[in-house]
Amino acid sequence: MKPGIDYIGISTPFYCNDGKGHFLFHKRSKNCRDEHGKWDPGSGQLEFGLTPEENVLKEVEEEYGCKGVIQKRLPAHSIFRELDGCKTHWIAIPFFILVNPEEVKNNEPEKIEELEWFALDQLPKPLHTGFHFTFTKFIKDFENISTQTS
Numbered sequence: 001m002k003p004g005i006d007y008i009g010i011s012t013p014f015y016c017n018d019g020k021g022h023f024l025f026h027k028r029s030k031n032c033r034d035e036h037g038k039w040d041p042g043s044g045q046l047e048f049g050l051t052p053e054e055n056v057l058k059e060v061e062e063e064y065g066c067k068g069v070i071q072k073r074l075p076a077h078s079i080f081r082e083l084d085g086c087k088t089h090w091i092a093i094p095f096f097i098l099v100n101p102e103e104v105k106n107n108e109p110e111k112i113e114e115l116e117w118f119a120l121d122q123l124p125k126p127l128h129t130g131f132h133f134t135f136t137k138f139i140k141d142f143e144n145i146s147t148q149t150s
Contacts, residue, residue, distance in 0.1 A: 003045055004088040012056040013043035013094040013134065016068060018101045021146040022117040024064065025124055026106070029113045034083050037113075040128035043092075052093045060097055064115075065107035068097035071145060074138050079130045094134055096145045120146050 003009030016024040025039045044059030046052060053070060060068040074094040081088045106112045118124055120142055127135070135142060 004090045005086060009088075009090045010046040011043045011090050011092050011130075012046055012052050012059060013041065013092050013131065014056050014060055014068070014097045015041045015094065015142070015145070016060060016064065016097045016099045016104070017071075017145060018117065019098050019148065021119055022101075023120070023123075023142075023146075024099065024101075024104060024115065024117055026063070026115050027113040027124075028128070029111050031110050035128050038126050038128045039124040039131075041131055043130070046093070053095075056093075056095045056097065060099065061107075063108050063112070064099065065105040066099050066103035068099045071096040071098050071148075072141065074134070074141060077134070077137065079133050081129050083129075090130065092130065092134060094138075096141075 001007060023041060025041050028035055028038050028040055030036045042059065042063050044055060046055050057068055076091055076093045079090045079092050101117065104115065106115050
C-alpha cells in the first residue's frame with residue numbers, strides 16, 4: 001500500500017530559512033517518488049512513534065545534514081493532487097525551521113540534484129505542487145518569517 005494513494009499520507013514539510021529572508025530549496029532527482037526536476041523545500045512522511053515536531057527535525061537533519069530550530073508551525077491542511085493520472089491525498093503539518101546556512105549540506109545526493117537559497121520574490125521554477133499550494137495559502141506567514149531577523 002502506498003501513502004497518499006491507497007490511504008491518506010501525513011507529511012511534515014519544512015521551510016528552512018536563514019533568518020534573513022532566504023529559504024532553502026532542493027531540486028528533486030529522478031530517484032524521488034514523484035515530481036522529478038521540481039524545486040521543493042523538503043518534507044518527510046510522519047513516522048510511527050514520532051511527534052510531528054520530532055519528525056520534522058529528524059527529516060531536516062537527514063536531508064540537509066544540520067540541526068534546525070522550529071520557529072512556527074502552520075495549520076495542518078489537506079493537499080490534493082493528481083500525478084500521472086493518479087489522485088493523491090496528503091495531510092501536511094508544515095513548519096518554519098531556522099538553520100545555519102554554513103551547516104547545510106546535501107545529505108541525500110541520490111534524491112537531491114541541487115541545493116540553493118532563494119528570496120520569496122525569486123523562487124525557482126517549477127515548484128513542487130504541494131509546496132506551491134501551501135505557499136499560496138499561507139503567503140502572509142512566509143512574508144512574516146522572511147522579515148524576522150535571527
